[in-house]
Amino acid sequence: MTYTSYTPTQSTNAISTHVWLNGVTKAFGDLTVLNDFSLEIFPGEFVAVVGKSGCGKSTLLRLLAGLETPTRGEIVLDGQRLNGLNAKARVMFQDSRLLPWRKVIENVALGLKEQARPRSHWALQQVGLDSRANDWTTVLSGGQKQRVALARALVTQPHLLLLDEPLGALDALTRLDMQRLIETLWQEQQFTALLVTHDVEEAVVLGDRVIVIQEGRIELDVPINLPRPRSLADAEVNRLKQKVLNQILNY
Amino acid sequence: MTTTLRHSPSRLSSLPWDRVIPWVVPAGLILLWQILAQVGVINSRILPAPTDVVQAAIRLTLSGELFKHVTISTWRAVVGFLIGGSIGLFFGVLNGVSRPAELLADSSIQMIRNIPHLAMIPLVILWFGIGDEARIFLVALGVLFPIYVNTFYGIRAIDPGLIEMGRVYGLGRRQLFSQVILPGALPSILVGLRYALGNMWLTLIVAETIAASSGIGYMAMNAREFMQTDVVVVAILLYALLGKLADSAVRWLEKVTIAWHPSQKLK
Known part of the structure; x- marks a missing residue:
């Protein structure tokens, strides 16, 4: 029952998205959240975005998901201008947003048309929760719920994974496990990832690049060229973390 | 130990x-x-002994009278419920998902809702006479509003985050409705259903005691004329039993359809 012979398709086509934001401005009434914002993310890259609350980092993510439309400027994905919802992207939210009236596996299978069962089992195996496939989501712990949400995001093998503070509500130990899991799955599946977080440590541990947004603009863009998995005990990780923190705190 | x-x-x-x-x-x-x-402390004309009530129930059952009245009452209840319930559900869903529809219809429905439907009885008799149409109309009216209000608020109370998630995960409008909105509103709709069933029997009792030539209410009023208090008590108990049956049916429905809901884990 839990065993599945499903193997994901590894197409020769691009399995990750190239993202280009070209002079994007987003305003809500008089409030300009993002101001002439430009950013390029390369296929397969893991970009971590940090900043204080209200700096516009969540708006950036919602724009990329197609949940908001830019007031000015354009978002280009693989050479095509984004219009409406982004079908290549999946979002993992801070609250897991699982449907409580569906079992775990049915949550993962949401919106799937073909091979829904085997693919969902495959995705649950990836996050180590296939044994809970037929449980209600309400009996799961916070960390388990987020793992189910991750499986739901990965089941369609998205080209772009948008992570909206997905670990913000988890305890410290669970968060470390989840960081490792996200990193492993990203390495295996090679999608492009954008992580929005307020946790600078998390950003430095996971990102190929860490971007600091302040008042709707990129104030710092640091590449993190360190081997993975990264440890917080590493001096270089700490130096970069301090650098990012200083930028945020001294602004 | x-x-x-x-x-x-x-x-x-x-x-x-x-x-x-x-x-x-x-x-x-x-x-x-x-x-x-x-x-002899209690006069049997005021309240018959429980054994007399049981005897009356047996007598009425054997003569087939009880079955006849219960059938006709249940038929009226069901037809009225189906009419009122579907109208309430339809407008509840429509106004719940569509802001323009809500603007157009909600305040009118709320105004009508505030009229006690039993106050309409004289008017209803003038409109429909004392036939079954009048009783079915009253039952439908009594059922409509609890279903409408609870469906409407059930849909409105759904976490917008879940709807947003559904959109990001590629659900179309139909799928969004059938997989997110309707199941999310179901606990509230079932609360409305319970209220509606209570209203259904209440309305029917009043409608049948005022003007009818059959049904449980008629049986009770007829028995009163002949001072058959035992039959009156049988009729009252029958209403209680039918109400209880309807409530159990909803409980069963809740158990089957919203097993995930926190309210189901308390039991």
Whole structure:
């Protein structure tokens, strides 16, 4: 029952998205959240975005998901201008947003048309929760719920994974496990990832690049060229973390 | 220690006391009633003894009269419920998902809702006469609003985050409705259903006692004319039983359809 012979398709086509934001401005009434914002993310890259609350980092993510439309400027994905919802992207939210009236596996299978069962089992195996496939989501712990949400995001093998503070509500130990899991799955599946977080440590541990947004603009863009998995005990990780923190705190 | 206590061979302690104790008071009251009626403290014209009521029930059952009245009452209840319930559900869903529809229709529906539907009886009799249409109309009116209000608010109370998630995960409008909105509103709709069923019987009792030539209410009013208090009590108990049956049906429906809901785990 839990065993599945499903193997994901590894197409020769691009399995990750190239993202280009070209002079994007987003305003809500008089409030300009993002101001002439430009950013390029390369296929397969893991970009971590940090900043204080209200700096516009969540708006950036919602724009990329197609949940908001830019007031000015354009978002280009693989050479095509984004219009409406982004079908290549999946979002993992801070609250897991699982449907409580569906079992775990049915949550993962949401919106799937073909091979829904085997693919969902495959995705649950990836996050180590296939044994809970037929449980209600309400009996799961916070960390388990987020793992189910991750499986739901990965089941369609998205080209772009948008992570909206997905670990913000988890305890410290669970968060470390989840960081490792996200990193492993990203390495295996090679999608492009954008992580929005307020946790600078998390950003430095996971990102190929860490971007600091302040008042709707990129104030710092640091590449993190360190081997993975990264440890917080590493001096270089700490130096970069301090650098990012200083930028945020001294602004 | 505790296990030996629980598996005590004594028959007294093996009784399921949790189930027995709630019945002690009602059983005691019925016993008291029987004794008071038999010694003559209670006049049988005011309240017949429980045994007389049981005899009346048996008599009415054997003559086929009871079955006839219960069938016609149930038929009226069901037809009125189906009409009122579907209208309430339709407008509840429509106004719940569509802001323009809500603007157009909600305040009008709320205004009509505030009229006690039983106050309409004189008018309804003028419109429909004293036939079944009048009673079915009243039942439909009594059922419509609880279903409407609870469906409407059930849909409105759905976490917008879930709807947003559904959109990001590629659900179309139909799928969004059937997989997110409707199941999310179902607990509230079922609360409305319970209220509606209560209203249904209440309305029917009033409508049948005022103007009818058949049905449980008619049976009770007719018996009153001949001072048959035992039959009146049978009719009252029948209403209680039918109400209880309807409520149990909804409970069963809740168990089947919203097993995930926190309200189901309390039991």
